[in-house]
Amino acid sequence: MFQHLQINAQNHAIDSLKLALKNAKHDTTRCNILSILAETASDEEWPAFNEQLKVLAEKNIANNSEPKKLYLKHLADALNYIGYLAGNQGDIPKALEYYHKSLKIYEEIGDKEGIALSLNNIGGIYSNQGDIPKALEYYHKSLKIREEIGDKLGIATSLNNIGFIYQAQGDISKALEYYRKSLKIYEEIRDKQGIALSLNNIGGTYSNQGDIPKGLEYYHKSLKIQEEIRDKLGIARSLNNIANLNLKKGQVKEALVFAKKGMQTAKELGYPENIKHSAYTLNQIFQKQNKYKEAFEMYELEIKMRDSINNQETQKAAIKKQIQYTYEKQEEVAKAEHKKELEKQQALAEEKNTRQNIIIGSVAMGLLLVLIFAGYVFKTLKATRKQKTLIEHKNKEIEEKQKEILDSIQYARRIQMAQIPSEKRVLVMINKLKKSG
Template sequence: MVQTNAQTKTIDSLRQVIKTAKHDTTKINAYSAWGEQIYMQLPDSAISLWKISEKIANDLLASHPGTQIAGTTKKLLASSLNNIGYIYQMKGNIPMAIEYDSKSLKIYEEISDKKGMAASFNNLGVIYYNQGDIPKTIEYYLKCLKIKEEIGDKKGMATSFNNIGMIYNDQGDIPNAVENLHKSLKIKEEIGDKKGMACSFNNIGAIYKNQGDIPKAIEYYNKSLEIQEEISDKKGMAESFNNIGAIYNYQVSVAKSRQDFAGSDSLITKAMEYYRKSLKIREEIGDKKGVANSFNNIGTIYDQQASIAKSRQDLIGSDSLIIMVIEYYRKSLKIREEIGDKQGMAVSFNNIGAIYLQKNELRNAKTFCEKSYQLSKELGFPENIESATRRLKQIYEKQGNYHLAYEYLKEEILMHDSIQNQENYKKTQKQQAKYEYEKKSATDSISNAKAMEIKNIELSRSEEVKNKQRVVIYSFIIGFLIILIFSIIIYRLFIQKKIANVILSQQKEEISAQRDEIETQRDLVTEQKEHIEEIHKEVTDSINYAERIQRSFLATKELLDDNLNTSLRGTASHDSSSGKQSFEDETNYFVFFKPKDVVSGDFYWAGKLQNGNFALATADSTGHGVPGAIMSILNIFSLEKAVESGICEPSEILNHTRKTIIERLKKDGSPDGGKDGMDASLICFDYETQKLTYSAANNPIWIIRENSLIELVHDKMPIGKHDKDQISFIQHEFELQKGDVIYTLTDGFQDQFGGPNGKKFLTKNLKQLLIANCQLSMEEQKKIIENALENWTNDNGVQYEQTDDITIMGIRI
């Protein structure tokens, strides 16, 4: 919870008052005030405090009925009930909101507290407005306005005019909307209500925005913002920043539809700037609902950027931005779930589902869209239901479930018609004034029309008799013809049925014989299938057991965490002059290890050398699958044997490993001995000198520094029998700097076939992918690599089989 020092002191004081209070009314007041201090940050806790007030008040009324203290207690009770109703309204729990506001209104009416009655009428109007019940909304707003005029509450009158103006705006009656909003503004200017003036400017700006007059909208939003900054109304400032951001966001959509990508980029920057300003203030004041809305809005900006990147054929950039979209939508959802904002949750579920649908991840899309659908049905908002059913229809269409797709289509149309009926109601309201005028004009001409009407009635009676006679004659003729045609059709169907029965009897005998033969063959196939499945299970179990054995030889997470996270940990900082960002990640490394089969020829190994340095190897053994896995175990054994003998230099470790492999494979029975082995890189970290010592055999080592890739030199020969196996591997040193990102890898990713033309991914594309994302956290980089591989091997429905084992390790200094 975010609290200011003053707020904390106030709450401490209220606790002390409750502890020492001698009168129950004092306690009621204190609990009520405490709830008002925290309702923005902790709405559920505020409800609990107000319910304590409610209980104390009810107990006091039960023990002191009819006394002077009862009047004061009832007023305090009504205030607590009103507050609880407001929170339930904010959380989207409409039935509970109506229940508590109605209880509050009843008590205010009992004690003739007109100001309280007006507040309850206003709250109920807001609830019915959110439900889309415009007649009820207007009824309660007018009741509220009437009371405020009676008691001379000018500030309250201004609020009512404002609310009525917004109703006219929703109904599309712009002249009446502007008139009521200006009435509200005039009163606020008279009484010097600057906060209210800012609200009026904001609402007038919203009307101009809806009318498409963007310059006027921004003018009024800025007027609102200027006053809010003057009076330090932080909540209002956040709202104004958000509204201005929404205008720029809308203009992005317009520019994008015109293919004006350059214009879109500048508008996106503006929208993001204002959305982040709004977010910062909302976080400062603990406005959780506002923070959730800001996260959602920032997510829509990233979604716009991803769409533009895709239009520019920048698929890697688009995928990276989609990750940001999901991240911000999930942040918004998390807060909405915390505060119980059900309508907001429905929107978030739908937004996340739409992104997964866009990514063709149908299972995730279905999960989130179904949650949105259930919540929207519970709340009864047609717009949300229509959106959720549209997404579910699209999902089931893609899954080939056309029955469910059709069911959701019907509900989508039903919701669309419901929304359309509301729109038609608005149009009807607009025509009301015109109708009243035409009605008056028609009344003036009624007298002249009477005589003509009588004459027309007499003529129409004669014509009506003739028409009835014609109808009887024509009905008889048509009925006879229908009966005749129907009889002919029935007779023909009877004859066809007799013929069909004879044919069916013959076919039934043939089918019976064929069925017996098919059942015999089916039993044989079933028996063979069960035998094959049994063999397959035994083979699969053996391979899975081999995979567990192989995994025990790989570097463990604990070993990597201890030596890469602890020793290479950096401190997060931002260099404002260069724009570089360094990180303090949860982890300083990632391992992307994806065998082609269950077991792998690729492996990664790590260990401590006797000189205290930490060694890390990434290797590609000859072959893949079971043969590659067996070879990898021999290679790891040979590598560990070299280290255990006390060798600390990378080149000598590789030389010793090669010698062991060649000696072992001499016994394979071939004339020259086996030529198998591995390609590998071995890097050693000296944490004290920040030096990297390495030796590499056919495997690359890349270092990205300040968005530039440095490719370290490697020997072009394998670790195994080769025409150069008498030549020593070369050892190199490299001075590391903070922020360097080291990548060691095998050739599996680069050689993977896929994409639009079924070609290899290539080394240059992998380098570009790593450079483009090196500034992200290591976990995010790993996700982007995973997504890039998935997209490359699944292009427009064409699924490419994995070509080779894949290993990529990334380490940030």
């Protein structure tokens, strides 16, 4: 009953957002609403809202509309969501392309939360590709920024992801350490989707240790929460995990029930990664039942999904994107240094002109004084040799000063020459919109 009421409340909130979008008069308001809908709407709807957000943000950026930073932020968010969708659909080159585009804009506007998100997502791609060192590098970069800005949800996500890497490497104690840290934070902030994810990962760690009862306990806890919040991606994962452990226990019929449910959910989502895992599990079950035709069909499906996710072109694209991103960053630094150097040279040239003007003025004044003084001497005819020597000495000083100034200018020149949120969160978002509107 509570679940039904919660779903209705969330649907009502989304309907309210759709109505607000229809009545919105300004593009800033439309972008704010579309951004929330892209994050909160169903799997069937959110990509369309995200595309609208992207188009609207790009239009306003092209028109140089204010506030430009806000539109850049919305564009970066939209690009990040496109990368997420592409990754789940198995199009890894596209996912990397859009994650890097998103990262570049976040860095341009100084959005640390966005930077951390993009770094985390790129780390996820490398993790799926089996490039563990690269994945850990990006995950730790993301975690560091999230700790700096106090982003608890982000910290929990990063801890979970790092735990998964250690689990894949077989470092069970390290994996459990990170998963439990993550679970604690998710519980503090009451993030049900995060709690379910951590429980699922802890179950997987126990499963890898051969502790099947403990593994099943955590998988069922995770599945229960995922069903409450209608997390289809999580449901597909948990169903498949439970099927695998039942198969290990020798409970083939029960394993088949969970595996079929898992495959059905995976196909509804259309995500190759989940379909691949479900196909593998069903292949193992059908072999146990001596159903070799069905087993072979599942094997073919598994290979097809695996090839769409992890192939040579994909790995090359990942390397290419990394090189391209590094090059662009270096180019930006080089341009900034070049601009700085030009500004220094311009300042130096202006300083030189100023000093030259001073020198010319000084020389002219000196010559004028000399002429006046000489005229005075010739007029009075009272100049002595001592006075003549004094005049010559003064002229020598002027010349020396000119030389010192010119030498200092030349020396200076040489020196100058580098995921679905809770209903409560949706309502909070709506209230923020109302206040800003």
